[in-house]
Amino acid sequence: xxxxxxxxxxxxxxxxxxxxxxxxxxxxxxxxxxxxxxxxxxxxxxxxxxxxxxxxxxxxxxxxxxxxxxxxxxxxxxxxxxxxxxxxxxxxxxxxxxxxxxxxxxxxxxxxxxxxxxxxxxxxxxxxxxxxxxxxxxxxxxxxxxxxxxxxxxxxxxxxxxxxxxxxxxxxxxxxxxxxxxxxxxxx
Amino acid sequence: xxxxxxxxxxxxxxxxxxxxxxxxxxxxxxxxxxxxxxxxxxxxxxxxxxxxxxxxxxxxxxxxxxx
Amino acid sequence: xxxxxxxxxxxxxxxxxxxxxxxxxxxxxxxxxxxxxxxxxxxxxxxxxxxxxxxxxxxxxxxxxxxxxxxxxxxxxxxxxxxxxxxxxxxxxxxxxxxxxxxxxxxxxxxxxxxxxxxxxxxxxxxxxxxxxxxxxxxxxxxxxxxxxxxxxxxxxxxxxxxxxxxxxxxxxxxxxxxxxxxxxxxxxxxxxxxxxxxxxxxxxxxxxxxxxxxxxxxxxxxxxxxxxxxxxxxxxxxxxxxxxxxxxxxxxxxxxxxxxxxxxxxxxxxxxxxxxxxxxxxxxxxxxxxxxxxxxxxxxxxxxxxxxxxxxxxxxxxxxxxxxxxxxxxxxxxxxxxxxxxxxxxxxxxxxxxxxxxxxxxxxxxxxxxxxxxxxxxxxxxxxxxxxxxxxxxxxxxxxxxxxxxxxxxxxxxxxxxxxxxxxxxxxxxxxxxxxxxxxxxxxxxxxxxxxxxxxxxxxxxxxxxxxxxxxxxxxxxxxxxxxxxxxxxxxxxxxxxxxxxxxxxxxxxxxxxxxxxxxxxxxxxxxxxxxxxxxxxxxxxxxxxxxxxxxxxxxxxxxxxxxxxxxxxxxxxxxxxxxxxxxxxxxxxxxxxxxxxxxxxxxxxxxxxxxxxxxxxxx
Numbered sequence: 083x084x085x086x087x088x089x090x091x092x093x094x095x096x097x098x099x100x101x102x103x104x105x106x107x108x109x110x111x112x113x114x115x116x117x118x119x120x121x122x123x124x125x126x127x128x129x130x131x132x133x134x135x136x137x138x139x140x141x142x143x144x145x146x147x148x149x150x151x152x153x154x155x156x157x158x159x160x161x162x163x164x165x166x167x168x169x170x171x172x173x174x175x176x177x178x179x180x181x182x183x184x185x186x187x188x189x190x191x192x193x194x195x196x197x198x199x200x201x202x203x204x205x206x207x208x209x210x211x212x213x214x215x216x217x218x219x220x221x222x223x224x225x226x227x228x229x230x231x232x233x234x235x236x237x238x239x240x241x242x243x244x245x246x247x248x249x250x251x252x253x254x255x256x257x258x259x260x261x262x263x264x265x266x267x268x269x270x
Numbered sequence: 271x272x273x274x275x276x277x278x279x280x281x282x283x284x285x286x287x288x289x290x291x292x293x294x295x296x297x298x299x300x301x302x303x304x305x306x307x308x309x310x311x312x313x314x315x316x317x318x319x320x321x322x323x324x325x326x327x328x329x330x331x332x333x334x335x336x337x
Numbered sequence: 338x339x340x341x342x343x344x345x346x347x348x349x350x351x352x353x354x355x356x357x358x359x360x361x362x363x364x365x366x367x368x369x370x371x372x373x374x375x376x377x378x379x380x381x382x383x384x385x386x387x388x389x390x391x392x393x394x395x396x397x398x399x400x401x402x403x404x405x406x407x408x409x410x411x412x413x414x415x416x417x418x419x420x421x422x423x424x425x426x427x428x429x430x431x432x433x434x435x436x437x438x439x440x441x442x443x444x445x446x447x448x449x450x451x452x453x454x455x456x457x458x459x460x461x462x463x464x465x466x467x468x469x470x471x472x473x474x475x476x477x478x479x480x481x482x483x484x485x486x487x488x489x490x491x492x493x494x495x496x497x498x499x500x501x502x503x504x505x506x507x508x509x510x511x512x513x514x515x516x517x518x519x520x521x522x523x524x525x526x527x528x529x530x531x532x533x534x535x536x537x538x539x540x541x542x543x544x545x546x547x548x549x550x551x552x553x554x555x556x557x558x559x560x561x562x563x564x565x566x567x568x569x570x571x572x573x574x575x576x577x578x579x580x581x582x583x584x585x586x587x588x589x590x591x592x593x594x595x596x597x598x599x600x601x602x603x604x605x606x607x608x609x610x611x612x613x614x615x616x617x618x619x620x621x622x623x624x625x626x627x628x629x630x631x632x633x634x635x636x637x638x639x640x641x642x643x644x645x646x647x648x649x650x651x652x653x654x655x656x657x658x659x660x661x662x663x664x665x666x667x668x669x670x671x672x673x674x675x676x677x678x679x680x681x682x683x684x685x686x687x688x689x690x691x692x693x694x695x696x697x698x699x700x701x702x703x704x705x706x707x708x709x710x711x712x713x714x715x716x717x718x719x720x721x722x723x724x725x726x727x728x729x730x731x732x733x734x735x736x737x738x739x740x741x742x743x744x745x746x747x748x749x750x751x752x753x754x755x756x757x758x759x760x761x762x763x764x765x766x767x768x769x770x771x772x773x774x775x776x777x778x779x780x781x782x783x784x785x786x787x788x789x790x791x792x793x794x795x796x797x798x799x800x801x802x803x804x805x806x807x808x809x810x811x812x813x814x815x816x817x818x819x820x821x822x823x824x825x826x827x828x829x830x831x832x833x834x835x836x837x838x839x840x841x842x843x844x845x846x847x848x849x850x851x852x853x854x855x856x857x858x859x860x861x862x863x864x865x866x867x868x869x870x871x872x873x874x875x876x877x878x879x880x881x882x883x884x885x886x887x888x889x890x891x892x893x894x895x896x897x898x899x900x901x902x903x904x905x906x907x908x909x910x911x912x913x914x915x916x917x918x919x920x921x922x923x924x925x926x927x928x929x930x931x932x933x934x935x936x937x938x939x940x941x942x943x944x945x946x947x948x949x950x951x952x953x954x955x956x957x958x
Contacts, residue, residue, distance in 0.1 A: 085320050090845055095585070097585070098330070098585060099328060099512050099513075099581055099585045101328055102328060102512075102580075102584060103512060103577060103578075103581045104503035104583060105325075105328055106577045106580055106581065106611060107312070107577060108609045109612060110573055110577065110612055111328065111615070111940060112616075113612045113613065113615040114511045114615040114616070114618065114619050117616045117619040117620075117649055117652075118614065118619065120625070120648075120649075121634065121645055121649070124642065124645045124648070125634065125640065125642055125645060128304075135291075135298075137297060139291075139295050142291060143288070143291065145335065146284070146287055146288065146291060147300075147470070149318065149322060150280060150281075150283075150284040150287075153280045153283075153284075153321075153322045154277065154280055155923040157276045157277055157280060166363065169361055179741075197626075197630050197631070198630060198632060198633070198642075199634050199640075200633050200639045200640040201633050201639060201640035201641045202631075202640065203632065204626075204627070204632035204633050204634050204639075205291045205634075207632065208623065208626065208632065208634075216314075221908065222309075226318075227405070228404045229407070229408075233408060235408040240349060243408075248322075249323050249324075252318055252322045255318060255322075256318050256319065259311055259314045259315050260311050260315065262294075262300060262311075263294060263307045263308075263310075263311050266297025266298065267294065267295070267297070267299070267307055268298070268304050268307055268821065269304075270301050
């Protein structure tokens with residue numbers, strides 16, 4: 083096995099490659115979400131889905147706050163503040179779980195239609211379901227990050243895993259930023 | 271915005287997002303033209319993409335990066 | 338037994354079998370706990386899903402990622418060459434050349450499977466009346482012929498791009514070698530699941546799987562959806578990898594306009610595959626969920642709309658045909674200058690035309706739906722955008738013709754296939770506009786004319802070029818040349834029989850023969866033409882058989898290829914020995930100093946080796 087220490091240039095290059103790969107994945111995934119969004123407007127048009135508006139606002143806020151803490155965690159680790167990093171990360175994960183419970187546990191139970199009740203139910207459950215699936219995978223990634231963070235694997239120079247999961251988390255947030263008005267607010 | 275340190279910047283961005291969300295909510299339940307909701311959603315998306323996801327990092331040269 | 342177990346692919350297949358069982362048991366248990374009875378359809382879907390994931394686990398595809406996720410050290414890809422010889426082709430290996438060949442073999446296997454399916458239903462069609470198949474069998478075969486060959490084409494272009502792109506741009510491997518291996522290996526359970534659709538009652542929809550038929554038909558369609566879904570991931574992740582590699586890992590001095598032209602077309606293809614593939618995945622997923630959970634996306638009585646499926650489906654499936662042909666057109670542009678010893682005419686225009694085709698392809702999907710009841714005002718815009726595609730395609734043709742003009746052409750087998758590709762693709766191209774124009778399409782829609790047109794584009798854009806590519810780069814893979822005589826037999830048998838087949842199809846199509854039907858009225862007088870088409874199909878099969886014999890024979894007994902046998906300027910021929918060494922350009926790092934296709938210009942150079950002292954300086958600085 084060769085054991086030449088990789089140079090700074092090589093590390094930077096690898097980082098740039100990984101970043102590009104990550105963003106290409108987002109680009110790809112956003113086409114899937116875009117397809118769902120188009121389905122919503124194609125099938126339901128200007129029809130408003132009857133949902134619990136208050137609950138919608140609450141889960142949206144929860145996801146937004148979690149995104150804020152995720153950003154904070156990333157800033158903390160880039161300054162080598164490991165304690166602050168772990169605290170913010172933990173809050174992010176907990177808020178993520180609250181969001182999932184809010185959507186899957188409460189909203190799905192609360193809605194007065196099931197997935198088999200017409201186009202409205204189909205669109206609503208598919209969109210929230212796909213998004214919830216992404217939140218779930220995001221939480222799993224963050225749990226791995228948390229575990230590695232506790233074991234002290236990250237520092238200011240070396241934390242691409244944190245950056246990647248943070249970006250994924252924000253991406254899921256961006257999707258909800260579009261889905262929230264499309265599902266809850268638009269139409270009459 | 272550039273001059274703020276990154277923690278404060280996070281807080282400012284968060285407050286902007288929060289205000290926009292509340293605006294969106296009240297506009298939404300009051301049946302305004304859809305285009306307004308779209309504009310707000312796109313502003314929010316741009317804020318997150320730029321300040322939280324650091325989209326610009328993608329175009330930094332390979333040699334130097336990472337704040 | 339232990340020896341057999343240690344072979345990756347066998348372990349994977351056994352795991353898949355057990356995984357399917359585990360999925361079935363798991364799902365049944367949950368249903369029993371919830372107090373529900375046995376229901377076959379969701380059970381086999383869950384089984385198939387588990388099977389594919391278990392295949393990858395058994396193979397060891399997740400091992401390194403799992404370790405990396407836990408923060409443990411994983412080997413750098415170039416240190417991880419665990420296997421040698423023939424063995425490495427059956428394992429989860431990271432070398433892009435091995436993965437390229439794995440893709441190639443899978444593609445050829447699927448090509449023969451898909452082709453054989455076609456031969457079966459061609460026998461049925463050779464005369465009117467029903468002889469050997471019933472309707473569901475016929476429909477299943479037609480649908481599988483389409484989809485199996487689509488996956489064969491996708492893996493075929495992945496084979497070409499995986500093997501060649503790092504060699505052409507001077508990278509030591511792909512950007513993400515583990516992802517690369519993953520995207521190959523997921524295609525194997527995908528193909529198996531897809532083919533298993535035959536044993537779950539088949540399906541009746543053809544490869545397009547339109548609802549409402551796909552919502553109601555037999556449940557083989559679920560396996561079809563699942564297989565395509567996994568193959569889609571293979572395509573998406575593969576193209577992600579290729580884009581990153583092309584943008585970030587080029588040799589010093591290789592500016593974007595000094596890229597080999599094949600790289601440009603692979604880039605354009607990958608942009609389409611990366612984004613549009615999600616929508617076929619989504620559309621199939623929606624039908625799947627409609628069948629499983631009763632979600633009414635496409636059932637009008639539930640408030641759904643079947644036309645939505647067609648929009649989502651064709652948003653991928655039209656770009657898909659450009660995904661299939663662009664690498665092939667890139668191969669034509671790559672090989673022509675080598676064999677006519679002239680610069681490629683209008684390099685920049687050809688490069689940009691690939692991107693232009695890619696971008697236009699996102700705007701044309703509606704031309705598949707002129708008769709499907711889409712809004713009237715959409716027809717004309719879609720017609721214009723469709724005809725717009727002819728412009729960049731025309732640029733490519735002008736470039737080829739101008740490159741050929743007054744060239745000193747040689748005619749070895751790869752050149753024959755290149756010329757064949759140009760001619761056949763021209764036929765496909767010329768029959769395109771009538772199908773894209775609303776007034777004529779209303780007559781031609783769903784007839785054999787479309788079948789003929791489509792086979793022309795696929796053969797001209799994929800099959801002929803990939804054969805050219807194999808004849809051209811086979812010596813780089815094995816160190817031995819393919820037999821020229823057998824190659825010529827292959828070419829001179831395949832080309833006329835292919836033209837016979839598609840011209841026959843177009844003729845009866847114009848006269849009103851509908852596609853996807855097992856039987857036709859003898860009074861229409863199509864019997865003799867159908868018989869000719871069937872004969873043409875069988876002759877193609879025989880010629881491909883000759884090709885396979887050639888492939889296997891020449892690996893051991895072929896003429897040894899030493900040095901730059903085609904006298905090419907590109908780095909993999911001018912700098913590397915054959916077969917290509919395992920670490921690509923290690924100790925042969927090069928820099929690009931000129932334009933790639935300046936054949937015949939005295940004193941011009943494309944690549945030059947970087948001297949070892951300079952590399953040392955670079956590392957130290």
